Amino acid sequence: QSVLTQPPSVSGAPGQRVTISCTGSSSNIGAGYDVHWYQQLPGIAPKLLIFGNSNRPSGVPDRFSGSKSGTSGSLAITGLQAEDEADYYCQSYDSSLSAYVVFGGGTKLTVL
Amino acid sequence: QVHLVQSGAEVKKPGASVKVSCKASGYTFITYGINWVRQAPGQGLEWLGSISAYNGYTNYAQKFQGRVTMTTDTSTSTAYMELRSLTSDDTAVYYCARQILGTTGFDYWGQGTLVTVSS
Numbered sequence: 001q002s003v004l005t006q007p008p009s010v011s012g013a014p015g016q017r018v019t020i021s022c023t024g025s026s027s028n029i030g031a032g033y034d035v036h037w038y039q040q041l042p043g044i045a046p047k048l049l050i051f052g053n054s055n056r057p058s059g060v061p062d063r064f065s066g067s068k069s070g071t072s073g074s075l076a077i078t079g080l081q082a083e084d085e086a087d088y089y090c091q092s093y094d095s096s097l098s099a100y101v102v103f104g105g106g107t108k109l110t111v112l
Numbered sequence: 113q114v115h116l117v118q119s120g121a122e123v124k125k126p127g128a129s130v131k132v133s134c135k136a137s138g139y140t141f142i143t144y145g146i147n148w149v150r151q152a153p154g155q156g157l158e159w160l161g162s163i164s165a166y167n168g169y170t171n172y173a174q175k176f177q178g179r180v181t182m183t184t185d186t187s188t189s190t191a192y193m194e195l196r197s198l199t200s201d202d203t204a205v206y207y208c209a210r211q212i213l214g215t216t217g218f219d220y221w222g223q224g225t226l227v228t229v230s231s
Contacts, residue, residue: 038157038218045222045223046157046221051217051219092216097174099175
């Protein structure tokens with residue numbers, strides 16, 4: 001089991017809005033640590049989508065947005081496009097002894 | 113522009129060690145930390161640890177303590193990750209990633225190195 005919990009899959013039609021949740025605990029997201037989001041296309045290294053909860057790197061479309069509240073983070077994608085079909089991972093920092101950097105299990109986004 | 117270029121695929125026997133390199137370019141190497149993340153076939157991302165390219169300070173995930181060593185060579189802007197006592201469970205793509213200044217995310221990733229452990 002991953003320290004951060006994501007839904008295994010989400011889907012939406014082109015043009016729609018989807019959200020992906022990332023639930024942590026008091027030792028990671030709830031402790032105030034940042035949430036980051038990555039997009040991974042098959043066979044390719046992950047790409048940074050959102051850092052510091054809600055910041056987009058240059059080049060990432062504003063269709064992608066992030067937020068954080070309590071022990072959870074969330075990624076929203078509006079105006080869904082076929083090219084958005086990919087795996088999405090959240091990541092944070094954990095103050096426990098087992099690992100400092102923790103990832104969610106990943107969410108497969110299917111564009112219908 | 114920033115690039116992280118990793119060494120090529122490796123095939124190792126159980127019990128052996130592997131050393132993966134990650135050569136950085138396009139930025140001042142010692143300014144940023146390098147993290148190592150792996151992904152087993154069909155699985156999610158797993159963090160192995162990090163190293164400061166400035167002073168060599170390391171943080172390893174408890175799961176890999178005693179089995180992993182991360183180093184850097186500032187003269188060639190290259191980071192290395194060595195994993196020992198390999199088992200079939202270590203078969204994965206290993207990525208290096210640059211840590212964003214001031215936070216814990218990763219902004220640039222290497223292309224990945226497939227390590228296959230098989231007898």
